[in-house]
Amino acid sequence: MLIRQAPDLREGEITDRSLFLHRREFIAAGAALGTIGLGGGKAAAAPLKGAESPFSTKGEKLTPKADITSYNNYYEFGVDKADPNKNAGRLKTRPWTVVVEGECHKPGQFGIDDILKRYPLEERIYRMRCVEAWSMVIPWVGFPLISLLKQVEPTGAAKFVSFETLDAPDQMPGLRDPVLKWPYREGLRIDEASHPLAILAVGLYGETMPNQNGAPVRLVTPWKYGFKGIKSIVKIRLQATQPQTSWNLSNPHEYGFYSNVNPEVDHPRWSQASERRIGEFFRRKTLPFNGYGAQVASLYRGMDLQKNF
Numbered sequence: 001m002l003i004r005q006a007p008d009l010r011e012g013e014i015t016d017r018s019l020f021l022h023r024r025e026f027i028a029a030g031a032a033l034g035t036i037g038l039g040g041g042k043a044a045a046a047p048l049k050g051a052e053s054p055f056s057t058k059g060e061k062l063t064p065k066a067d068i069t070s071y072n073n074y075y076e077f078g079v080d081k082a083d084p085n086k087n088a089g090r091l092k093t094r095p096w097t098v099v100v101e102g103e104c105h106k107p108g109q110f111g112i113d114d115i116l117k118r119y120p121l122e123e124r125i126y127r128m129r130c131v132e133a134w135s136m137v138i139p140w141v142g143f144p145l146i147s148l149l150k151q152v153e154p155t156g157a158a159k160f161v162s163f164e165t166l167d168a169p170d171q172m173p174g175l176r177d178p179v180l181k182w183p184y185r186e187g188l189r190i191d192e193a194s195h196p197l198a199i200l201a202v203g204l205y206g207e208t209m210p211n212q213n214g215a216p217v218r219l220v221t222p223w224k225y226g227f228k229g230i231k232s233i234v235k236i237r238l239q240a241t242q243p244q245t246s247w248n249l250s251n252p253h254e255y256g257f258y259s260n261v262n263p264e265v266d267h268p269r270w271s272q273a274s275e276r277r278i279g280e281f282f283r284r285k286t287l288p289f290n291g292y293g294a295q296v297a298s299l300y301r302g303m304d305l306q307k308n309f
């Protein structure tokens, strides 16, 4: 049986008790319909080399690929950590188009294979800190988000960037679950989106992106909680106003827009002072901005960081 009993669920790794109960109904409904647990043909990973980057994090032991690809949050494929690996095989990643629109002079539709050819790929080793207080070290392959944004020539009115995930109920059994406002939406301020650490990732461990990690292209902002790293992006919009985000819409008291990693501001239901690095026994101290403060803290000068979740 897929269902874990409540005592097995680690503190902070589920959204709340009601979600846990709700999930049981969801799994039961999916099992009845025969739509959950069938898996699907897994797309074969293809080699995808990224050049060494000065922005890569040094001195961290990489989390094993087996953990990065089997312990996931991708609620479109179910809310259990093992669900995305089981269910994301049905995600069709070709053909795939990313629409870039809004406040820009040259909006366009970009095919994923053109994107892969156009931008020089880099390897970016980054820590990833989930808001649930676990972390990993992941060797992404990708390119700076600013490269794509520059291409569409943002207007002076572009102050924010919003992102949307694919919304395909036939491929994504989790969309039946109203746990989040679908499609999954995220956003950044334009200066955050333009920061050299912000990347669009198209692979990891030197191979094309596994579906469960957000194939074919997802956002990575390593100084923010993991949920900002929206997966399987189909739309990017430059806009004058602050975008709505799925987690904030669903639970505004717990998830804000900025969501910078901050050990001093606890989640309303658990501490953010420490974290569990996947594969390690002892907890680690969480670092401000997930250890990237030297690079990004200046983006937030003058803001009240004690409220900045």
Ligand SMILES: Nc1nc2c(c(=O)[nH]1)N[C@H]1C(S)=C(S)[C@@H](COP(=O)(O)O)O[C@H]1N2
Residues within 6 Å of the ligand: 068, 071, 072, 073, 074, 075, 076, 128, 129, 130, 131, 165, 184, 212, 213, 214, 225, 226, 227, 228, 229, 230, 231, 232
């Ligand atoms: N579309 C979409 N993107 C998403 C999520 C999701 O449920 N749906 N989960 C987020 C969360 S909470 C985290 S921690 C990271 C996890 O990324 P990983 O599974 O590649 O480690 O993806 C983020 N991006």
Ligand SMILES: [Mo]
Residues within 6 Å of the ligand: 073, 129, 130, 131, 132, 225, 226, 227
């Ligand atoms: Mo997360």
